[in-house]
Amino acid sequence: MSVKTGPQRYPGSSRANWYQDDFPGDPMEVNVVVLHTTEGTSLPDYGGGGAAPNLTAVPDLDTKRLRWFQHFDIECSSRALQNLAGGVETNTLNVCQVELVGTCDPTTHGKWKDAGRRHLFWPEAPAWALEGVARFLSWMHEQHGVPLSGPKAWPAYPDSYGSRNGQRMSKAKWTAFNGVCGHMHVPENDHGDPGGIDITEILRRARADLDLDEPPAGTQPKPGRPKVPVFPGRKFFREGAVNDHVLVLGRQLVKEGFGDHYKVGPSRSWGEADRLNVRDFQKSREELRGDADGFPGPLTWKLLFS
Template sequence: MARPQIYPKADAKSQWFQTRYPGATMNANVGVIHTTEGTDWPSYGGGASAPTLTAKPDFKAKKLLFRQHFPIDKSARALVNLRGGTETNTLNAFQIELTGTCDPSTHAKWTKAGYAHIYWPEAPDWALRGLGELFAWLDKEHGIPLKCSVKFLPYPKSYGSAGGQRLSARAWQGYYGWLGHQHVPENSHGDPGNFPIAKVLAYAKGTTPPKTPTPSKPTSRIAALSSAVKPGGRHSQVRDLQQLLIKAGYGPIKGAVTDFYGVNTQGAVARFHDRNPKYKSIGLVRDPRIGPSGFVALQKMAGRR
């Protein structure tokens, strides 16, 4: 009997990308949780960096709205998947992006500005119940186990791999259950922070959820620039660069966020240099390449410490 490929509560028309990006056929047995770091439906570059599903809160109705982008058993595209390296997108991974943030500084900024949003480490119970229903359906129809054996670190400690949370290629290949973007090899992103996975799994199982622990105090998260981050290149840190540019007021960046340093990202970097000429390469009228010192300055402008 064929397994159902569309979540019954999902809109599979508004942003359906399967026709443009057919992907690889697989049998989903692991779930990867992301956060969008935005408050609206992302464009995903027309599907180039889309997950399987996106969940967006409807605050008035106190429920989650879902948009599905690919069938459950087709590979999504929200992870870094290096050619010749560890299979990530294509290794039986169902992926969900949660609209909102895992970043405490972004949460504070949006709260101050009056933006309605979910800070996922402290998500309301109605949102966690909505995810629990999805997880229960995925367990029943696709066998993604309602278990998690990894620790979700708070953002920004979860960024990169210094926190020890990133799985090895072998551990990733043998993992079944739920984890976050912060755990996937070949990736550097720290979402979804200290996500309350135990609560979601409890709701999915119909048991009493545990109390939410007190959030950990944020730590320093100024990151060094990778030499691979350059115009025309691809690198996971480009996504971070794009988000920083947008947060600091140098956006919008059409098609963001992706790992590709394209013309739109170059234009935003050039705008950054126009306003901060001391970080510009000497002799260039228009400088589209971010440098190490400029990248540090940009992070501080976006609120990092």
């Protein structure tokens, strides 16, 4: 059984439709986000929670923002994927699931538009909606290490249904996958959502939100911008971890004046002194004070080494 290692509530999300108490899931260390579309215009009831994702994003078309509802902890298995007994693990395989209220079906979009039914057609989502999804993914990258990358093929609906374009992963690919994908990519499932959503733009915005974009190959970094070592991953900074990354982090904390909790000095073994020093650094930075848990993520790492 996995241990939850990061913050479990997405900041600003509502728990008005919380289902984890009625449908306890399995704890897991998330490294995948699956995006769905609800094919509806309002927050679903998910059969009382029996088919709910971890979170739902509801577009507020008047204020031009996404309203977030959380149904399960980030690192608790939810129930929105087909998960056959004895088959490929889907709901329980390190997956945080997000439903985006709206449609990916151009036929449905046309009918709703003709009927005057206000809705969001995700393949043509406005910038504010893409930005709302991107901010969630950047938070998942920073707090849970989910890579801001995913499958190249995101065919438009209905070609995304079933396995028509070969976008659906095999069991082996799914088991090895880390990153952001759609319902259309998950094995044992035949749904085609979220269709042709602009995932390239969403991931670009997510990376820009964390200032993670690297200069093009063959070019020089911007003048005065220090070279930041690559963040090794949250798994290296947890209870019982012993590795060189802990030592490198500790030395940088001391260099930046955040080594007060070391009695002797930094070592290769992660401990409470490391966590407290990281927390002190996080509290000192406006960008991080809302998430000062003492465990470094990509943004903490970048700011510390910059």
